[in-house]
Amino acid sequence: MNFKVSTGIVESPLKVVLYGVEGIGKTTFASKFPKPLFIDLDNGSARIDVNRIQGVETWEDLLSIVQDFSESTGNPYQTLVIDTADAAARLCEAYVIKTKASKGQTSMEDFGYGRGYKILAEEFSKLMIWLERCVDRGYNVVVLAHAIMRTVTLPDATGNYDHWELKLPGSSVNKLGPLLKEWSDLLLFADYKTILIDANDGFGSKKKAKGGRRVMYTTHTPFADAKNRFGLDDMLDFDYDKISRLVPANVISEEPAKPNPETKPEPKAEAKPKQTRKKKQPAVHEKEPSEALKKLYALMDEANIKEKDVIEALVLKGICLSTAKLSDFNDAFIETNLVAPWEGVKHFILETMPF
The missing domain is CATH 3.40.50 (Rossmann fold)
Structure with missing residues (x-):
């Protein structure tokens, strides 16, 4: 586990x-x-x-x-x-x-x-x-x-x-x-x-x-x-x-401001080509989703529900922050709170939730 x-x-x-x-x-x-x-x-x-x-x-x-x-x-x-x-x-x-x-x-x-x-x-x-x-x-x-x-x-x-x-x-x-x-x-x-x-x-x-x-x-x-x-x-x-x-003490996070997607980054200076060629590295793939997550993805695809919709529903329920991903949750949570009661979750997202 x-x-x-x-x-x-x-x-x-x-x-x-x-x-x-x-x-x-x-x-x-x-x-x-x-x-x-x-x-x-x-x-x-x-x-x-x-x-x-x-x-x-x-x-x-x-x-x-x-x-x-x-x-x-x-x-x-x-x-x-x-x-x-x-x-x-x-x-x-x-x-x-x-x-x-x-x-x-x-x-x-x-x-x-x-x-x-x-x-x-x-x-x-x-x-x-x-x-x-x-x-x-x-x-x-x-x-x-x-x-x-x-x-x-x-x-x-x-x-x-x-x-x-x-x-x-x-x-x-x-x-x-x-x-x-x-x-x-x-x-x-x-x-x-x-x-x-x-x-x-x-x-x-x-x-x-x-x-x-x-x-x-x-x-x-x-x-x-x-x-x-x-x-x-x-x-x-x-x-x-x-x-x-x-009321907590000051817990402000001084992380850099979130970049504006409409702002194009400054072009980087072109690197000088190296004399020796390195062997091309294989692409790095994300971790294979768990069986519980695969079940949830299948249910979401069938209902045409996106991951952001599920996350926003969890945010409204006070379960997680808006920056969370479905892969952050363990199998027990996914099975118990999303897969098993999927009909209720789907109804909340499609009929009740304002998205």
């Missing part, structure tokens, strides 16, 4: 999605992260002393900024903040309508049958890939978003309840919210917890509200989505100090 085994806790940057009600202090909370740079799409940081990029008016500009941030060397920042995901989605919508509309569509609904939202989710995933690249390089990434309340109707008309969720566009299948939720290590919902007291100084049953305590939920509840991978209490005071221990 050829397993690469490591032990202990691996310190890695945080992937945080924070959403909440208006005015609760999401931007202030994000400003407490180490050396943050805000991409301020909502002009929400104006009253906070932070470094920011403003005036981002197009989707192309946003992708370019995040790409440049992820590939830069000597970067003085340790955290990238997107403020907010809602505004990023609006830029993405405008780009899709401008570049993908073929029959005069002016909104996502005009594309028909959810096709517009499928294209939107596919395009928005490009931002997620570059944010993942930032994490690969060692930067914390914080994505802020507004919250919207939706009424959920239970099956068989047995009742309904209110549920807070990310204020992002999408159809029933192709939503942007799940992309962010699955990508994050820490999904936080911030809200006010209202305190009820007796309205008649303790002598009656009538209650009245008194103030509100700012709190954040870290695990899923019937009224809001939240999650964490760190064993946090279900509810905490909305205070950065409550999660500061999770």
Whole structure:
């Protein structure tokens, strides 16, 4: 067996999605992260002393900024903040309508049958890939978003309840919210917890509200989505100090910037020919794929699914980084998580995943 085994806790940057009600202090909370740079799409940081990029008016500009941030060397920042995901989605919508509309569509609904939202989710995933690249390089990434309340109707008309969720566009299948939720290590919902007291100084049953305590939920509840991978209490005071221990020290990788494929390299100086001729060496071939990998490749070929599609699905599930290859996984993982449940994997890639 050829397993690469490591032990202990691996310190890695945080992937945080924070959403909440208006005015609760999401931007202030994000400003407490180490050396943050805000991409301020909502002009929400104006009253906070932070470094920011403003005036981002197009989707192309946003992708370019995040790409440049992820590939830069000597970067003085340790955290990238997107403020907010809602505004990023609006830029993405405008780009899709401008570049993908073929029959005069002016909104996502005009594309028909959810096709517009499928294209939107596919395009928005490009931002997620570059944010993942930032994490690969060692930067914390914080994505802020507004919250919207939706009424959920239970099956068989047995009742309904209110549920807070990310204020992002999408159809029933192709939503942007799940992309962010699955990508994050820490999904936080911030809200006010209202305190009820007796309205008649303790002598009656009538209650009245008194103030509100700012709190954040870290695990899923019937009224809001939240999650964490760190064993946090279900509810905490909305205070950065409550999660500061999770934020790693500076782990920025000073690797060279990723080359732009459109930039042609400078021609090398021509080497002076040698007098003696060397015997031509045989070509070096990649390692023969394992039997499990061969099975997976056969299933992928039959469904016309590429390796990058499988990797991107694993990235969305939080299993690996976008730089991974299928050959990196051992046979046990491939058999158990990809080959055996292939029908479910195929359905996720072709029907659910926005690619």
